Amino acid sequence: xxxxxxxxxxxxxxxxxxGELLAVRLDEGxxxxxxxxxxxxxxIRLNPVGRVERYFQxxxxxxxxxxxxxxxxxxxxxxxxxxxxxxxxxxxxxxLKLGAPEAVMAVAHAPxxxxxxxxxxxxxxxxxxxxxxxxxxxxxxxxxxxxxxRTLADYLVEHLxxxxxxxxxxxxxxxxxxxxxxxxxxxxxxxxxGKRRPHYLIGFLENLPDELPPEPPRxxxxxxxxxxxxxxxARCYSGAGQSYLKAxxxxxxxxxxxxxxxLLLDLLxxxxxxxxxxxxxxxxxAEAVALDALARLSQADAEPILTRTTAIGAQMRRHLEPLFAxxxxxxxxxxxxx
Numbered sequence: 001x002x003x004x005x006x007x008x009x010x011x012x013x014x015x016x017x018x019g020e021l022l023a024v025r026l027d028e029g030x031x032x033x034x035x036x037x038x039x040x041x042x043x044i045r046l047n048p049v050g051r052v053e054r055y056f057q058x059x060x061x062x063x064x065x066x067x068x069x070x071x072x073x074x075x076x077x078x079x080x081x082x083x084x085x086x087x088x089x090x091x092x093x094x095x096l097k098l099g100a101p102e103a104v105m106a107v108a109h110a111p112x113x114x115x116x117x118x119x120x121x122x123x124x125x126x127x128x129x130x131x132x133x134x135x136x137x138x139x140x141x142x143x144x145x146x147x148x149x150r151t152l153a154d155y156l157v158e159h160l161x162x163x164x165x166x167x168x169x170x171x172x173x174x175x176x177x178x179x180x181x182x183x184x185x186x187x188x189x190x191x192x193x194g195k196r197r198p199h200y201l202i203g204f205l206e207n208l209p210d211e212l213p214p215e216p217p218r219x220x221x222x223x224x225x226x227x228x229x230x231x232x233x234a235r236c237y238s239g240a241g242q243s244y245l246k247a248x249x250x251x252x253x254x255x256x257x258x259x260x261x262x263l264l265l266d267l268l269x270x271x272x273x274x275x276x277x278x279x280x281x282x283x284x285x286a287e288a289v290a291l292d293a294l295a296r297l298s299q300a301d302a303e304p305i306l307t308r309t310t311a312i313g314a315q316m317r318r319h320l321e322p323l324f325a326x327x328x329x330x331x332x333x334x335x336x337x338x
Contacts, residue, residue: 004049005058012044013059017066023120024063026099027127028056033099036123060099067097088112096120101128108136115146122148131159131168135175144179153181157190166199166256170263173203188213198250199260205247205267214239215246218336222282228274229281229291236291236334244271245331252324252331257312261320262299268327269297290330297327 005013016035023036031052033044048055089112095103096117104125107117118137125133134152137143143152156172163169173190176182182190191213194200204212218237224230235241248268255261275291305319317324 005055005062006047006049009044009046009059013062016042016044017062021097022093023096023124024099025124025126026056026059028052033059036120063098067094089114092117093120096124101125104128105133105136108133111140113137113140114142115148118143118146118148118152122151131156131163131172135171138175138179144181149179150181153179157182157186160190160193166197167259169197170199170202170256170260173200174206177203177207194247195250198254199256201247201251202260202264202267205244205251205264205271209244209271210235210238210240212240212243212247215242217242224282225280227280229276229278232272232274232291233278233281233283233287242335245335249328249331252328253317255317255320257316258302258306261302261306261316265297265299265301268294272297286333290333293330294327294334 020038021035025034031046033046035042092107092110092112095107104121108121134156138152143149153176156176160169160172217239220234220237251264272294275295278288278291281288301323309319
């Protein structure tokens with residue numbers, strides 16, 4: 001015999017579902033259903049009959065039947081569709097009415113996400129993984145351009161000191177800088193923190209390579225030819241370029257895990273891409289060699305090392321020391337060192 005809701009709960013839930021519902025959040029610990037409506041928030045204190053987890057499953061079945069016409073809650077076929085990005089706008093709205101964590105995460109990652117849906121997801125996902133949800137949603141252009149963009153960016157910056165996983169922290173820095181929603185003071189504070197947490201600097205190298213707080217520039221040698229390599233040299237010698245080189249050195253000294261290494265090497269290879277075979281540049285041979293070597297960098301340089309180890313942190317960096325020492329040496333040459 002199937003478990004039925006208590007008469008009081010059934011009445012309250014049916015009254016709630018008879019109105020306009022935007023999202024649902026279930027708190028089994030507090031035995032409460034929270035609802036987001038056009039008029040604000042509402043909550044229903046539930047009175048479980050029998051086992052609490054089974055009772056809440058019955059509540060989810062009721063929500064699923066109302067939102068999707070599926071009495072089973074969040075159907076298996078919908079899990080497959082949402083993961084493949086095959087979900088309509090109307091379906092996304094319905095998923096947020098299920099009180100199902102997986103449905104909330106699916107909407108957060110959906111390509112069709114809008115600013116309004118992001119607002120509902122942010123409300124519905126409070127008890128899930130807010131940093132992961134914020135990163136996923138801030139990657140959407142519609143969210144960046146909407147009201148939720150700044151809210152999510154501010155949250156990720158404020159949460160950074162509490163993020164124990166350095167790769168998750170790196171992803172947060174990357175997404176907030178890519179969104180371009182931080183003010184000058186926030187960017188400066190984040191840049192300063194990168195001196196103690198060099199993996200933050202990778203986000204700056206990726207998204208603001210020519211807008212970094214400048215170091216003293218170097219004087220360009222003689223008259224440069226009109227070539228891509230010469231323009232790259234001028235870029236490196238500029239105040240922002242010298243800052244880029246210094247930040248890259250710091251980031252190479254303490255990458256926390258494989259993902260950071262791969263990303264960093266790819267970024268350096270793209271930045272210096274025009275430096276292959278610099279030829280007629282009027283620079284010392286060591287600088288020409290540095291430009292050419294850095295232009296050929298990619299994650300492939302680290303793969304033979306990292307595919308043979310699961311080590312992270314200091315132990316991983318010991319394996320990479322011969323490779324990184326050479327790269328840091330080339331960067332130092334372009335900063336005017338020997």
